[in-house]
Amino acid sequence: MVDILDLGAVEARVALDAGEISAVELASAYIAAAEETSGLNNYVALTAEHALEMAAASDARIAKGEAGLLEGVPIGVKDLFCTAGYSSTACSNILAGFTPTYESTVTANLWREGGVMLGKLNCDEFAMGSANETSAYGPAINPWQAADGADLVPGGSSGGSASAVAARSALLATGTDTGGSIRQPAAFCGVVGLKPTYGRCSRWGIVAFASSLDQAGPFSRKVADNALMMQAMAGFDPKDSTSADVPLQELSAAVTLGVRGMKIGIPSEYVLDGMDPEVVTIWQQGQDWLRAAGAELVDISLPHTKYALPTYYIIAPAEASSNLARYDGVRYGKRVEAESLDEMYALTRAEGFGEEVQRRIMIGTYVLSAGYYDAYYLKAQRVRRLIRNDFDTAFETVDAILTPATPSAAFPVGRKVDDPVTNFLNDVFTVPANLAGLPGMAVPAGMNGDGLPLGLQLLARPFDEATLYAAGQVLEDAAGFVANPTRRAGGVS
Amino acid sequence: MSVDKTTVAKIARLARIHVPDERQQAIATELNGILSWVDELNEVNTDNVEPLANVTGHSLPMRDDFVTDGDRIDDVLANVPESAGGFFVVPKVVE
Numbered sequence: 065m066v067d068i069l070d071l072g073a074v075e076a077r078v079a080l081d082a083g084e085i086s087a088v089e090l091a092s093a094y095i096a097a098a099e100e101t102s103g104l105n106n107y108v109a110l111t112a113e114h115a116l117e118m119a120a121a122s123d124a125r126i127a128k129g130e131a132g133l134l135e136g137v138p139i140g141v142k143d144l145f146c147t148a149g150y151s152s153t154a155c156s157n158i159l160a161g162f163t164p165t166y167e168s169t170v171t172a173n174l175w176r177e178g179g180v181m182l183g184k185l186n187c188d189e190f191a192m193g194s195a196n197e198t199s200a201y202g203p204a205i206n207p208w209q210a211a212d213g214a215d216l217v218p219g220g221s222s223g224g225s226a227s228a229v230a231a232r233s234a235l236l237a238t239g240t241d242t243g244g245s246i247r248q249p250a251a252f253c254g255v256v257g258l259k260p261t262y263g264r265c266s267r268w269g270i271v272a273f274a275s276s277l278d279q280a281g282p283f284s285r286k287v288a289d290n291a292l293m294m295q296a297m298a299g300f301d302p303k304d305s306t307s308a309d310v311p312l313q314e315l316s317a318a319v320t321l322g323v324r325g326m327k328i329g330i331p332s333e334y335v336l337d338g339m340d341p342e343v344v345t346i347w348q349q350g351q352d353w354l355r356a357a358g359a360e361l362v363d364i365s366l367p368h369t370k371y372a373l374p375t376y377y378i379i380a381p382a383e384a385s386s387n388l389a390r391y392d393g394v395r396y397g398k399r400v401e402a403e404s405l406d407e408m409y410a411l412t413r414a415e416g417f418g419e420e421v422q423r424r425i426m427i428g429t430y431v432l433s434a435g436y437y438d439a440y441y442l443k444a445q446r447v448r449r450l451i452r453n454d455f456d457t458a459f460e461t462v463d464a465i466l467t468p469a470t471p472s473a474a475f476p477v478g479r480k481v482d483d484p485v486t487n488f489l490n491d492v493f494t495v496p497a498n499l500a501g502l503p504g505m506a507v508p509a510g511m512n513g514d515g516l517p518l519g520l521q522l523l524a525r526p527f528d529e530a531t532l533y534a535a536g537q538v539l540e541d542a543a544g545f546v547a548n549p550t551r552r553a554g555g556v557s
Numbered sequence: 558m559s560v561d562k563t564t565v566a567k568i569a570r571l572a573r574i575h576v577p578d579e580r581q582q583a584i585a586t587e588l589n590g591i592l593s594w595v596d597e598l599n600e601v602n603t604d605n606v607e608p609l610a611n612v613t614g615h616s617l618p619m620r621d622d623f624v625t626d627g628d629r630i631d632d633v634l635a636n637v638p639e640s641a642g643g644f645f646v647v648p649k650v651v652e
Contacts, residue, residue, distance in 0.1 A: 165632040263613045276610065305617050374595040385572060392573075394645050399638035405648045406573070414575035422574055426584065427591055429572040430560070440595070445608030447601050452609055484587060485594050501612030526612075 068093045069232045069554045073137050073289035074316075076235065080126055080136045087126065087136030090235075091119035091180050094138040097553030098182065098233040104205040104551060106218070106227035108143050109151055110183040118180040125178060133296045135178030140234030142225050143184040144191055145171050145280075146269040150181075154271040155199040156189045158416025159397045168269025169301045170238060170280045177296040182234055186224030189418045190388065191245055191273045194490035196223025197477065198420040206253055206474050207231035207549035211514045216474040219249030219490070222283070226253035229283045232553045236293045237283040242273050243376050244494025246281045247506035251469035251519025254508040254547050256290045256536065257283050259494075261526045262501035263308030266301030274383035275306075277376075277498040285547060287507065287536045291315040294529065310527050318530035319537040324358030326535065329462035333369035334493060336471060342512040343468045350466055350509055350520045353542035354535065362462050366454040371447050372496040373488055378431050378444035379499070384421075385428025391416060423484065452500040459525045464535050467493050469506040469519035497523050505532040508545040517545070560588045 068085060079085045095112045115138065122136035146152045146164035153159040167175075175181065186204040188196055195217040196204040204227045206218040218227040222239030226249035229237050239246040241259035250257025258281045265280040272278060282293035295315050301307040330351060335344070351361055393399035393412035400411040417425065431440035458465065471492055481487055497504040503526070506519040520539060524531040560568075562581045565588070569576040576584060611617075630643050639646040 162636050165629075165635050263615075276612065302618075302620075306611070306613060308613055308615065368601070371598055371601055374597050377591065378595055378598075389573075393638060394647055396636035397638070402648060405650050407575075408648050409573040410569075410575035413573055417574070423584070423587060425572050425574065426565075426568050427588060429568050430564075430588065430592075433568070433571060442608050443598055443603060444595075445610055446603035446606040447598055449606050449609035450601065450603070452612065483590060485590060499612075 067554050069097060072286045073134070073235050073284060073292055074286070076137055077135065081131060087119035087122035087180060088116060090136060091115045091138050091182070094182055094233060094235065098228070100553045101207070101231045101233050101551060104207060104227050104231055105202055106186050106204045106224040106231065106233065107140070107183045108155065108186050108201045108224070111150055111181060114150070115180050115182050118175070122178050122180060132176065132178030133292060134174060137179055138182045138235050139174055139179045140182050140185045140225060140228045140237040141171055142187050142222050142238050142240060144187055144240050144271045145238060146271070147171055147181065147184065150184065152184065152271070153200070154190045155187050155201055156417065156421065157200045157398060158391045158413070162396050166269060169266035169303060170270065170297045173297050173299060179296070185228055185234070185237060188221035188223065189421050190271065190384070191221040191240055191242055192384070192420050192424055193220040194244065194248055194487055196220040196249070198418055200418065203477050205477065207551040208254065208474060208516055209550045210476060215477040216516070217252065217477050219252035219474065221245035223249050225283045226250050226255055226257065229253070229255045229285060230547065230549055231551060236289060238280060238297070239283050240270060240278055240280050241498065242277045242380060243498050244491040246283065247494045247504055247521055248470050248490055250283060250506040251508070251517065252474040254517030254545065254549065255283055255285055256287050256508070257281065257506045258290055258294060258529065258532065259497060259504045260294065260298060260529060261308070261503040263306050264298045264503070264527070264529070266299070266304040266307050268301055268303040272387040274380040275387060276383060277380060287533060287540045288316065288319045291319055291533045308527070313530035315530060315533050318533040321534035322357060323354055323535050323538050326359045326464065326531070327362050327462040328354055328359045328535070329362050329364035329458050329465040331364050331366045331369065331465060331467060333366050334467045336492065340472050343471060343518060346510050346518045347466070347468045347520065350539060353539060354466065357538045357542065364458045364462060364465070366458060366496070368447065368450045368454050369496060372451055372499055373492055375444045375447045375451065375499060376495045377427070377488060378440050379448065381424040381428035382432050382441050383428070385425045385432065388421070388425055448499050451496055455500045455502060463524065464531050465523040467521045467523070469493060469521040473512045473514070473516040473518055493521055501526060503529045503532055505536050507536045507539045508547070509539060509543045510545065560585045560592065
């Protein structure tokens with residue numbers, strides 16, 4: 065008997081429909097896996113009883129021939145998504161105890177298609193971070209260990225999601241990506257992560273960070289499983305005014321399309337000074353794989369790439385400072401009592417928000433304040449247009465772009481960094497896609513010399529996720545990546 | 558453009574975040590580090606470039622202006638720190 069945890073989502077669906085396994089068995093195995101790997105701190109709430117009820121309902125629907133796309137598939141949910149009746153805190157003390165009375169559109173879509181909720185997953189506070197170290201619940205840990213046995217970060221902000229999928233304590237997981245928060249942790253944990261085109265997945269019911277950049281997306285161990293989940297979670301939603309009424313492509317079919325005749329751009333600006341040579345090697349390897357599969361590689365230029373990070377670190381904090389104004393100690397969440405209303409606001413927010421969140425609110429407040437708005441915020445929005453124009457020009461000649469996903473492999477938990485800017489550099493390859501609103505995918509491509517996963521990133525035109533799945537599958541097949549992190553559930557196979 | 562302690566106090570006031578005096582200098586230093594880094598954008602010529610606020614290229618949809626939801630006081634107050642008689646309770650605002 066194969067380990068039930070070995071099944072991918074597509075394979076599990078087949079086995080469930082064939083009656084070889086039940087949804088309750090599958091959910092039970094994942095609950096046990098989450099308990100076995102609880103030291104990774106990737107769940108902030110395991111909703112085992114609820115999962116088993118949902119799984120029993122899935123078994124009943126399968127028996128009646130009424131299975132949805134994800135019927136019986138166990139899914140972890142980033143704590144940024146509101147789940148009705150279940151604590152949703154964005155991993156912040158200011159939302160401690162917050163239990164929404166409504167369900168986010170994305171999670172509602174997953175449950176409508178038969179998905180089974182396992183629980184809520186750790187993340188950086190309000191999704192602000194690249195290592196899952198700003199969480200009020202403490203850091204989530206990467207199931208891949210350093211050669212010396214040290215704990216590594218899973219990346220962030222969706223670190224719990226990537227860690228759980230890699231550790232096999234969730235078959236699939238939701239994430240959100242504002243500057244790389246799906247793709248960077250996916251690369252660090254050796255799993256597949258998609259940031260869809262801005263507007264593909266509804267933002268309704270997701271705790272807002274930077275509204276013009278935020279997108280929800282799927283995590284999985286396999287490209288085909290990712291396509292299945294994306295097919296279920298995406299779609300037009302009138303409740304999100306930026307949701308796009310653009311028909312979704314046949315994503316599950318796209319994974320068989322291959323890349324023959326596809327033109328794939330290689331941007332010269334993504335070669336950085338002092339970049340890890342192993343990252344350069346894996347990038348070259350990816351180019352060779354795509355060429356061997358029939359793609360044509362084209363050198364392209366994205367001249368404003370180096371300005372993407374500073375642009376992002378004006379726009380994202382500006383939007384965050386506005387979005388996070390709602391945490392006022394009045395309507396929900398934490399309150400610190402004080403004599404005056406103003407004092408109550410200031411003390412509540414000082415105690416409720418962590419250091420990184422406060423820093424970003426302060427930067428955002430500054431760049432939006434009288435006298436600085438034009439110099440910072442409007443300037444950044446103008447550069448944002450130039451970054452988008454670079455991509456528009458590139459996509460006149462290429463169908464997709466291949467880059468490294470991250471400048472390095474996962475680093476140790478608690479790494480001391482004096483300068484906040486150093487932490488921002490994790491997102492150097494991922495931020496441009498958010499600024500331009502493009503879809504991007506991270507796919508595991510190989511290992512570095514220390515046995516840690518390295519990922520490649522594919523970017524495509526807006527609303528062309530199908531091309532990412534087609535090319536992503538080619539990379540997955542060629543890489544033959546074997547995911548056996550030390551601390552995964554069910555032992556090492 | 559350099560941020561000093563006074564500016565930090567002003568930003569903190571605008572952001573409604575209490576920052577103790579002894580933290581203000583450290584925050585000023587951090588903010589200056591970030592701001593001098595983003596100053597790199599001044600190298601870019603953005604004359605005649607329109608700011609990009611909405612990447613979708615779609616204009617926001619309009620709908621008729623009527624109530625679509627309501628009568629859910631219990632839901633709205635389900636998570637409040639303090640309420641009374643169906644209202645939010647805040648510290649006294651008017652003397």
